[in-house]
Amino acid sequence: xxxxxxxxxxxxxxxxxxxxxxxxxxxxxxxxxxxxxxxxxxxxxxxxxxxxxxxxxxxxxxxxxxxxxxxxxxxxxxxxxxxxxxxxxxxxxxxxxxxxxxxxxxx
Amino acid sequence: xxxxxxxxxxxxxxxxxxxxxxxxxxxxxxxxxxxxxxxxxxxxxxxxxxxxxxxxxxxxxxxxxxxxxxxxxxxxxxxxxxxxxxxxxxxxxxxxxxxxxxxxxxxxxxxxxxxxxxxxx
Numbered sequence: 001x002x003x004x005x006x007x008x009x010x011x012x013x014x015x016x017x018x019x020x021x022x023x024x025x026x027x028x029x030x031x032x033x034x035x036x037x038x039x040x041x042x043x044x045x046x047x048x049x050x051x052x053x054x055x056x057x058x059x060x061x062x063x064x065x066x067x068x069x070x071x072x073x074x075x076x077x078x079x080x081x082x083x084x085x086x087x088x089x090x091x092x093x094x095x096x097x098x099x100x101x102x103x104x105x106x107x
Numbered sequence: 108x109x110x111x112x113x114x115x116x117x118x119x120x121x122x123x124x125x126x127x128x129x130x131x132x133x134x135x136x137x138x139x140x141x142x143x144x145x146x147x148x149x150x151x152x153x154x155x156x157x158x159x160x161x162x163x164x165x166x167x168x169x170x171x172x173x174x175x176x177x178x179x180x181x182x183x184x185x186x187x188x189x190x191x192x193x194x195x196x197x198x199x200x201x202x203x204x205x206x207x208x209x210x211x212x213x214x215x216x217x218x219x220x221x222x223x224x225x226x227x228x
Contacts (some may be wrong), residue, residue: 034214
């Protein structure tokens, strides 16, 4: 199985901050990388697929980049509703695997 | 708007079989290019893909759970189901039903709200 490692595991930020979350794959996954947002007690929500494609309805302050083994999710200006846990997932090979998550908290 | 809703017992005894059903509304489970399956999340932990299936009956399971998992579909009811046998406390988790687009290990674009299943005597 491909292992996905996210960093940091948690971060504190203020509204308006630029936030960057990193995801690293244990082998090259081309651009088969997806990002999800999960709020407490809710199901994850797809934000970005195939590394940089914004899912319909997702605000443009979210962006993704990277290829191969290293990927980044960026929130350009953090909003109150963005405080949540973010997960990456590889869809390069079966079984699909997720990173351990990054919790974005209010500073 | 596509909606998925899990149903089933919230408490299962150790060594017994966990059974959940997902009802799909707002779309057909027989649509091509979509895979219907299950993902779980132990309390306070990360996400684990259990497996999924195509409406035609092809199934795909996580090797770590394959010996205990069965996913089936009832196209007449627009439902699919999960059975996980010989459960232990380690199977306690929120179970999500989900749709994956493109291939069976692709992104998850629709999720159910999730249902907590506790394994305890």
